[in-house]
Amino acid sequence: MQIETIWIVLAAVLLLVELWAINRVVKSTGKVDNKGVWIVVIVFVPLIGLILWAFAGPKHVEHDPHSPQARQ
Template sequence: MVEIYGIGGLILLVLSIWAIVSIIGSSATTGSKILWVLFVLILPLIGFICWLIFGPKATKRVA
C-alpha cells in the first residue's frame, strides 16, 4: 500500500508542475496567474482539477 501512495504522490507532483508551467505560459493577467499557482500549490488535487476545468490555458506556440 505504501508504494501506491508514493506513486500517487509522484503523479500528483508531475501534474501540479505541468499545471503551473501551463498557467505561467497562459495569456492571463499576472494577478490571475499568481492566484491560480497559489491555488494549485496549496490544494494540489483540488487545485489541479479546478484549473483543468476553469483555469487559463497555455497559448499555442506557432513554429
C-alpha cells in the first residue's frame, strides 16, 4: 500500500469519527452554547478535539422513544 493511500484512509476514518462525534454532541442533553463550543473544537482541532470530547464532553444522549432500544 502506498503512503498516500494510507493517509487518505486515515483521513476518511477521522472524518467518519468526527461526524459521529458531532451527531452525539447534537443529540446530547445540555446547553446549546456548550454544544456549539464542542462542535467548533471537534471541527477545527480534529484529533485533539475528539480526544478532549471523549474525556470531558457531554455524556448523556437523548433517546428517541420510538427507537428499538427504547422498547426493550
